[in-house]
Amino acid sequence: MVYYIASTTAPVNIATLKYWGKRDKALNLPTNSSISVTLSQDDLRTLTSAATGPELRQDKLWLNGKEESLASERTQQCLKELRTLRKQLEDEDSSLPKFSMWGLHIVSQNNFPTAAGLASSAAGFAALVVAIARLYQLPQSMSELSEIARQGSGSACRSLFGGYVAWEMGKEADGSDSKAVEISPMEHWPQLKAAILVVNASKKDTSSTSGMQLTVKTSELFQERVKTVVPQRFIHMKEAIENKNWSRFSELTMKDSNSFHATCLDSYPPIFYMNDTSKKIVRLCHAINDFYGTYVVAYTFDAGPNAVLYYLQENEAKLFAFIYKLFDKVPGWETKFSEQDLQKFLEVYENDVSGKLQFEIDDELQKGVSRVILTQVGPGPLSTRESLIDENTGFPK
Amino acid sequence: MVYYIASTTAPVNIATLKYWGKRDKALNLPTNSSISVTLSQDDLRTLTSAATGPELRQDKLWLNGKEESLASERTQQCLKELRTLRKQLEDEDSSLPKFSMWGLHIVSQNNFPTAAGLASSAAGFAALVVAIARLYQLPQSMSELSEIARQGSGSACRSLFGGYVAWEMGKEADGSDSKAVEISPMEHWPQLKAAILVVNASKKDTSSTSGMQLTVKTSELFQERVKTVVPQRFIHMKEAIENKNWSRFSELTMKDSNSFHATCLDSYPPIFYMNDTSKKIVRLCHAINDFYGTYVVAYTFDAGPNAVLYYLQENEAKLFAFIYKLFDKVPGWETKFSEQDLQKFLEVYENDVSGKLQFEIDDELQKGVSRVILTQVGPGPLSTRESLIDENTGFPK
Structure with missing residues (x-):
């Protein structure tokens, strides 16, 4: 059996200028721009592996060792957008394998206790989007991917960059300009x-x-x-x-x-x-x-x-x-x-x-x-050779 | 020795539309109008007796059995304004005794524990102003007296009325239109x-x-x-x-x-x-x-x-x-x-x-x-025959 697998880590970010209020609930469009600091993944990170293959019929998710539902609209929206982008690549280059037609297995783990009450959804959705984007070899920039992560969990868009990050609220009704941008990398102010x-x-x-x-x-x-x-x-x-x-x-x-x-x-x-x-x-x-x-x-x-x-x-x-x-x-x-x-x-x-x-x-x-x-302060999502998915079975290790 | 004595009780009021912010600190002029309910004096009230006489050289104050300083600017301002009004009466009618030239003894007692942390300054300044106004037989209305009480403690002005009371912030720089008015008496909504x-x-x-x-x-x-x-x-x-x-x-x-x-x-x-x-x-x-x-x-x-x-x-x-x-x-x-x-x-x-x-x-x-x-809900200040001052000595009983 052939499985294609990609893994990434993604960081937690803590806002210094707070996101509070949506002007569009479905698209997670905020009522104001916000700013955050990305924290080091040595201490707080989500590791996510995504796998696909011609045998995978269904999308499945495992979080911290337990299978969880992927049914939430927010998650579905992220998967749909990522598949659409992959489909565009496949349409342009027919030699590419048809990842967009196959199921996805997503396995995710935090290195910090969920019980701590630290917002893990930002790191979680950032890792999910980046892992799948890498699996799909999407050419989109981190800012472009942040628009997808945003639809999963608003503040997740800021976890696509390291250092000091702004989420620009944007003006468009479709949310196409509501995305994260880097203010300064961590190296600018590493202290x-x-x-x-x-x-x-x-x-x-x-x-x-x-x-x-x-x-x-x-x-x-x-x-x-x-x-x-x-x-x-x-x-x-x-x-x-x-x-x-x-x-x-x-x-x-x-x-x-x-x-x-x-x-x-x-x-x-x-x-x-x-x-x-x-x-x-x-x-x-x-x-x-x-x-x-x-x-x-x-x-x-x-x-x-x-x-x-x-x-x-x-x-x-x-x-x-x-x-x-x-x-x-x-x-x-x-x-x-x-x-x-x-x-x-x-x-x-x-x-x-x-x-x-x-x-x-x-x-x-x-x-x-x-x-x-x-x-x-720490970097943005990092590719890793560490994988949570068994390459022989396509299931969690 | 002759002592002239008057006593009053005054209520606590609790704002339902809050007073918070002064536009003029010296005059206690508020940044916004407020509304309060006056509470029953059966449960929460200050009883104040004020005495004057030709032998009294100094102003003195006793609060809950202890002599306290009258030196605060706010208290001095109240005494000064009340004396000015009395002086006007004396100037108009030379037969009146010269209260405005004599010292004042003020004795005040709460019927609730100060330790409870209930704002007692409102009832305290209201009772002080009304007791002296009665002693001085001033013709001013409660609204007019409320402008004096306001200078002692902002919310004290609202304790000059029973029932439902508004403190109109006013517009004048001298505070002459910043006063309490009755919205409705307690009988309007006694429940x-x-x-x-x-x-x-x-x-x-x-x-x-x-x-x-x-x-x-x-x-x-x-x-x-x-x-x-x-x-x-x-x-x-x-x-x-x-x-x-x-x-x-x-x-x-x-x-x-x-x-x-x-x-x-x-x-x-x-x-x-x-x-x-x-x-x-x-x-x-x-x-x-x-x-x-x-x-x-x-x-x-x-x-x-x-x-x-x-x-x-x-x-x-x-x-x-x-x-x-x-x-x-x-x-x-x-x-x-x-x-x-x-x-x-x-x-x-x-x-x-x-x-x-x-x-x-x-x-x-x-x-x-x-x-x-x-x-x-309860009434405004009430005259009382109960006196805290010994009519033979001019000092607290």
């Missing part, structure tokens, strides 16, 4: 790192799809965000990235996270994603920046309680003097640091911080946090 | 009741004065609230009160509470007044309304985590089936209900609610609440 504090959530939040529909429909402050606040912030944040202006970047990132959560609270009924632990982390970040008299850390929160803390490599010891001191009992530090390294952060705390502290360290805070994930 | 859930707060929030300054200065969504959202809501809420349209009134009340807190969250650094308990109460209220398929309860939150739940007398059993069931261990129910009454609420829960419940009752919730205060 950006992230510490993700995974916050315990007692119950599932409103899904982001239904949450953003509710906000668009009911928040009376939302139009101001979309029409005035975000367009200006988009220009300023792009400039901040291009100029590696960390203070500007971090201030805009924090303000935009708060603005997004404010429109959630202004929805009816209101939507709450941040909990008391999230808020204490917000206060802590402002207290740390106040302590140093400069921007050392910038928080951002997606549609859930987890805090993503961005910082520059040069400020790591300053930041970790606080956050390792505060969250030393949660797992995750050992992935990047030796006991000796960690001890040094405590020494910075003892020597430089504790005597001058104007606020109280809350020992209870770390009970609200289950894990820290340490990572940094 | 409105309130259950206040006093929520445990771990630490003092940002004061409302500095909080609102920060919001005006930094929130990019705030101008939309002030210029577009509130002016429309003001008209609609007045109409809802005039027409006793409970559904409309409760929806607008909840939306405006959320809108106010959204602009706090959009401030930089963000301000959080509601905590996880507050949010669970919000969700509970929506769940109760969903359960009955109609508006049974409306929440509103001031600059703190306490929930004020408005409801109509006719829906008391429906609401209390839930909230007595959930908060039965906190004190306060016994102030209005016998054991037998309370048992009936549990019966309503068992018979009508528990079997059909679509959501889970959270037994942990009442740990976040320390007390319930049961009250209702």
